[in-house]
Amino acid sequence: MLLQTGFIYFATVIVVCALMVITRKNPVHSVLFMLPLFFHVAGIFIMLNAEFVAAVQVLVYAGAIMVLFLFVVMLLNIQKERVRPRVGLKWTFTAPLGLTLFGFLVAILVRSQYNGTQGSFTIEAVKQIGNSQAIGQVLYTDFLFPFEVASVILLVAMVGAIVLAKKRLD
Amino acid sequence: MPSFSMDNMVSILPEMIVLSLALAVLMFDLALPKDEKRYLAYFSVAGLAIAGYQTMNLAGLQLDTFYGMFVLDGYAIFFKVLFYIAAAIAILISIGYVKGQEMDKGEYYALILFATAGMMVMASGADLISIYLGLELMALSVYILAGFMRGSMKSNEAALKYFLLGAFSSGILLYGIAIIYGVTGTTNLAGIAAFIQSGQYSGPALTLAMILLVAGFGFKVAAVPFHMWVPDVYEGAPTSVTAFMSVGPKAAGFAAFLRVFTTALPGIQPDWTVIIASLAIMSMLIGNVVAISQTNIKRMLAYSSIAHAGYAMVGFVSGGMQGVSSVMMYLFIYMFMNLGAFGMVVMLRKDGVAGEELKDFAGLAKKNRTAALLMMVFMFSLAGIPPTAGFMGKFYVFMAAIDAGFTWLAIIGVMMSAVSAYFYLRVIMYMYMKEPEGEFELAAPLSLKLAMAVAVLGVLYIGMAPAGLIDFARISIAGMM
Numbered sequence: 001m002l003l004q005t006g007f008i009y010f011a012t013v014i015v016v017c018a019l020m021v022i023t024r025k026n027p028v029h030s031v032l033f034m035l036p037l038f039f040h041v042a043g044i045f046i047m048l049n050a051e052f053v054a055a056v057q058v059l060v061y062a063g064a065i066m067v068l069f070l071f072v073v074m075l076l077n078i079q080k081e082r083v084r085p086r087v088g089l090k091w092t093f094t095a096p097l098g099l100t101l102f103g104f105l106v107a108i109l110v111r112s113q114y115n116g117t118q119g120s121f122t123i124e125a126v127k128q129i130g131n132s133q134a135i136g137q138v139l140y141t142d143f144l145f146p147f148e149v150a151s152v153i154l155l156v157a158m159v160g161a162i163v164l165a166k167k168r169l170d
Numbered sequence: 171m172p173s174f175s176m177d178n179m180v181s182i183l184p185e186m187i188v189l190s191l192a193l194a195v196l197m198f199d200l201a202l203p204k205d206e207k208r209y210l211a212y213f214s215v216a217g218l219a220i221a222g223y224q225t226m227n228l229a230g231l232q233l234d235t236f237y238g239m240f241v242l243d244g245y246a247i248f249f250k251v252l253f254y255i256a257a258a259i260a261i262l263i264s265i266g267y268v269k270g271q272e273m274d275k276g277e278y279y280a281l282i283l284f285a286t287a288g289m290m291v292m293a294s295g296a297d298l299i300s301i302y303l304g305l306e307l308m309a310l311s312v313y314i315l316a317g318f319m320r321g322s323m324k325s326n327e328a329a330l331k332y333f334l335l336g337a338f339s340s341g342i343l344l345y346g347i348a349i350i351y352g353v354t355g356t357t358n359l360a361g362i363a364a365f366i367q368s369g370q371y372s373g374p375a376l377t378l379a380m381i382l383l384v385a386g387f388g389f390k391v392a393a394v395p396f397h398m399w400v401p402d403v404y405e406g407a408p409t410s411v412t413a414f415m416s417v418g419p420k421a422a423g424f425a426a427f428l429r430v431f432t433t434a435l436p437g438i439q440p441d442w443t444v445i446i447a448s449l450a451i452m453s454m455l456i457g458n459v460v461a462i463s464q465t466n467i468k469r470m471l472a473y474s475s476i477a478h479a480g481y482a483m484v485g486f487v488s489g490g491m492q493g494v495s496s497v498m499m500y501l502f503i504y505m506f507m508n509l510g511a512f513g514m515v516v517m518l519r520k521d522g523v524a525g526e527e528l529k530d531f532a533g534l535a536k537k538n539r540t541a542a543l544l545m546m547v548f549m550f551s552l553a554g555i556p557p558t559a560g561f562m563g564k565f566y567v568f569m570a571a572i573d574a575g576f577t578w579l580a581i582i583g584v585m586m587s588a589v590s591a592y593f594y595l596r597v598i599m600y601m602y603m604k605e606p607e608g609e610f611e612l613a614a615p616l617s618l619k620l621a622m623a624v625a626v627l628g629v630l631y632i633g634m635a636p637a638g639l640i641d642f643a644r645i646s647i648a649g650m651m
Contacts, residue, residue: 109349112376114352114375116355141237142237145300156310162277
């Protein structure tokens, strides 16, 4: 019961915040609404006994990415965005389409069963060996290969940022 | 669960070679003076040759490594060989072009190699997670390459468009993966298949996930209706990058697409057959019909690339040994002919600027007979006219469709091929029957000539003796089917 009320609270705030992010006219406000959004996502992770992911969510998203967004928005000094109307004629076609698709998704997901094979890390097992340790263990065994590929992706992102944004390349 | 053994290292040897090569290119770049960057290109091509040699040495092995994340089998090796050749030809095409466009940087070659590594991971992925990460590695590198011409607004626009739509399609793909994980409790391809086989699943969620996967992969292979980005991005990106982009990521997309659907989702094959068949029809129809009205040759080839995704999907729908091997063969042939066609666009400069319009090809035959002849061979091949390889590719794909009972699909394919002949042959008509205007300037350094020679030999050899390639494809998937 507590879990359900908690989930409904967190989920509602997340959806409302997300709607605020895309409807605010001032981009700084948009970015600021992301802050409670990230915190509530972390809240859901905590309810799922994933403290480590929750901490990372707050540190990385609320801490680093948010600040980066704010910097970019402020540096770009976006004024035009304020005056341009955001809801145009094409919304009359796209909005019903999007809503229908959304309805389909919800209907399908609600009607399906989720009885997949359980992994070895049940809540009890995780509680016994500790959250961070469990993640570390899995990350460097089962997921070693994807983990290494992810590191290469980060390297490419860095190279790309330099190539595309450096003032003068010689 | 297997423990960590040397098999792991053996199985990723090709990936490690290509990645080390990319890192070495980044390092050597620092030591080379500004106008000597072409040595990095030669170095990369040599490295790719070594990787190819090592990969062929691994042929015949069947290694399931990294706790079910990675698999080295004939199928993966076939695609890896394809990627090496595509990357090597793309690099050779680039050398002169990047110099002319002021994008002569070491990072260019490194990014092509990073993208190649990503494609290799996609072809070898035995788990949705590793396939997804390989896809991101490839996509990120190609986004950057698309915007490599920093001074050009078009290139910037292409990169941004590709990036935004690509990120969106990745999101859709991930959503599909998440639902599959929710339903089956695993992301491992064999595990998913086993779960579906056991009959425990009920409800339409799996079908929904499958549709989302089709959307995600459909974007990467540029199939209608996920093709909106293709013309703008192909036109805006530097031509040498477009050449690579139209071949590598498309083949890699098909590699992952085919593996996921044939190994993880055979249990719901009737469902996805219908969807992919309609995608194939739409791609062939819209790709070929819209290509007719294009005047920019890069845009025309973009729509042609959409149509070719449709032809390949015909083989995909047919399924089975014959269908899958025909798709693999088609992609191999498509690589040679499309890289060749784009190589000719790279070569042609008119009045000092890159000749990207159809009318820039007018009268080419009178100025340079060899170039016109080469372009003619590539156009014939793309249209599927014998004795070129394009004919053989289509022949096997449509043959597979007929044998699997999709005669109507093959009929549509053949009809659309006839339509496509119009715009491919129009290029030849411009070259041979129109009077030249303006000053031709064929920027063809030795490397580009070499690349064109490889491409045209590939097209003609496979066109006349396709048995070797089709056998290679069939032996490659013998263990998988």
